[in-house]
Amino acid sequence: MRKVITVSREFGSGGREVGRTLAEALNIPYYDNEILTQIVERTNLAKDYVQRVLERDTYFPFPVRTARSFAPARDVMSEQYNAIFLEQQSVIFDMAKQSDCVIVGRCADYILQDLNPLRIFVYADMKHKIERCREREEGGEHLTEKELQNMISGITKKRSKYYHFYTGQEWGDKSHYDLCINMTNITTEDAVRAIISLVNKV
């Protein structure tokens, strides 16, 4: 059975690892940073710039009005942000059409909805995410619990805002996913096995 799997995840929940292990187990491509590389190649924009655009808050331009005109001035920044999102959309679509694959994040569940992907959402309790960040995230070991919590909440808020801006849907709302996995008490291997049981019919 042909299957494209999208993995959305809360920062620190271990969703990226679930995605990577899943792709290895199914022997299909795993796309995460490759999407960024492709956008850079296609747009000729600097990698750092594209990354900043994709990782920062969505851009809400303040409507600049000139003289007595009621028409807003052309907003170059806003246009560029949208152009990068459209390019990302096109990259993801091309990847999904090429072969079965696992795509992590980047609104792929929404972008690929016409292809009927298996949509996974991976989450965890804050305590679990803090512990995981302390162990695995570069630099995380030097932060206090409060600092880690603020970092996780900040990234979650950004992802949520970004997702909502481009899809009009609430990020993490379970009605938009086929399976939501709480990693607090579940190992990566078990989560992968649960997902595979929905892909490979025995």
Place this chain on the structure above:
Amino acid sequence: MRKVITVSREFGSGGREVGRTLAEALNIPYYDNEILTQIVERTNLAKDYVQRVLERDTYFPFPVRTARSFAPARDVMSEQYNAIFLEQQSVIFDMAKQSDCVIVGRCADYILQDLNPLRIFVYADMKHKIERCREREEGGEHLTEKELQNMISGITKKRSKYYHFYTGQEWGDKSHYDLCINMTNITTEDAVRAIISLVNKV
């Protein structure tokens, strides 16, 4: 591995079938109406009455004040509702301590939290639930789509209110479950296989 599995479900999503099939596959007891029967046996209250209490809205008494007293009058109804809930709690606890089992609904995920059960939430799109009710629920075939939708929404609202009243938690909030399964595109067999992969370590 010892495992108690609780299945909470949206009405019409097929969660009860998932629970029953899961219990059969694992060869462990499945508790649903058995809980009601046990409460009736223990309390000596009429089955219909207990069922009505457990299925209707939670009971919020209007504070009756007598004469000039500021102390509310004794509220027999409210006491009986709470007594039935406490009895249900005790029945569920006894069942879970006796052996591995699958318990459907009845706030079991909350009641058994100290036993660390595997907490499943089963849901589906409204369209899917309407179709399922039309096919499987007794009498459902005579209702219009709008009537079925109203019935499903009404029952969901009651369950949600009941759960919140007794647990203080939001019903269906994914942070309280280990796995949330959207049955819109998933068969009972696949859902059961996904759950089993979290129970039986290969």
